[in-house]
Amino acid sequence: MSENGDNLADIADDVLESAYANGTHYDARWLRDHAVKASSGQNPLKMIVVDLILGDSIERLDSSKDRRIYGPASVLVEYWPDGGINQRTYQLGKGPEMPRTTYDGRYIKPGVQLGRKPGTPTDTDTFEWDDVSHTVREWMDDTRRHPSVTEVLLRRRLKVNGWTVERALTEPKRHRSA
Known part of the structure; x- marks a missing residue:
């Protein structure tokens, strides 16, 4: 030049x-x-x-x-x-994105999903009672649910213990004695 x-x-x-x-x-x-x-x-x-x-x-x-x-x-x-x-x-906005890393600096390979995507249901299994089929979360809104039955308890009763929806919803939580 x-x-x-x-x-x-x-x-x-x-x-x-x-x-x-x-x-x-x-x-x-x-x-x-x-x-x-x-x-x-x-x-x-x-x-x-x-x-x-x-x-x-x-x-x-x-x-x-x-x-x-x-x-x-x-x-x-x-x-x-x-x-x-x-x-x-x-050009601004046309460049590649920053690589993803965890909080401690470890690289996350593309396509690897950590946790779940926001807004996606964690449990899509449905359970039927009185010709109505709902997920655990939907059964929590049922008016027949006993107040002591939490979502975690209901999920455990239905999925782990194999209870019927009627029993899992209406039976009060048992308190263990010391």
């Missing part, structure tokens, strides 16, 4: 830097400290995805050091086990 082209690039960087002075800047140390495991194993791939809004910038980690990537953009940084670093820029 010509000397004139270098001067124009420097001028453009100076203008961007002053325009983005009040935004958040992410440096190499911050990126490495906040990267999370993206694979399993003893020496895993680590990565971080940063969504830059207008006014934010991130340090370039390639051969054009001392330059920045300015928002709006999504930036993916991968830290390879062999020490290599890969940095890619995407």
Whole structure:
């Protein structure tokens, strides 16, 4: 590139830097400290995805050091086990998602479901009484249910003990003597 082209690039960087002075800047140390495991194993791939809004910038980690990537953009940084670093820029919102990890930092493989999805019923088994078929949760709303019968107790009586719905709903909870 010509000397004139270098001067124009420097001028453009100076203008961007002053325009983005009040935004958040992410440096190499911050990126490495906040990267999370993206694979399993003893020496895993680590990565971080940063969504830059207008006014934010991130340090370039390639051969054009001392330059920045300015928002709006999504930036993916991968830290390879062999020490290599890969940095890619995407349109805002088009970049990959952060890898999922547990509270203690262990990587969760894609497709692995922890717990249950919100809003899905935990128990879909139905039980019939008086020509009516309901789940345990629906039977809890029945007016014939004894007040001492909790959902846990009803579920145990029906599923573990094999009681009829009538007996499980109407028989009071037994109190054990000491």
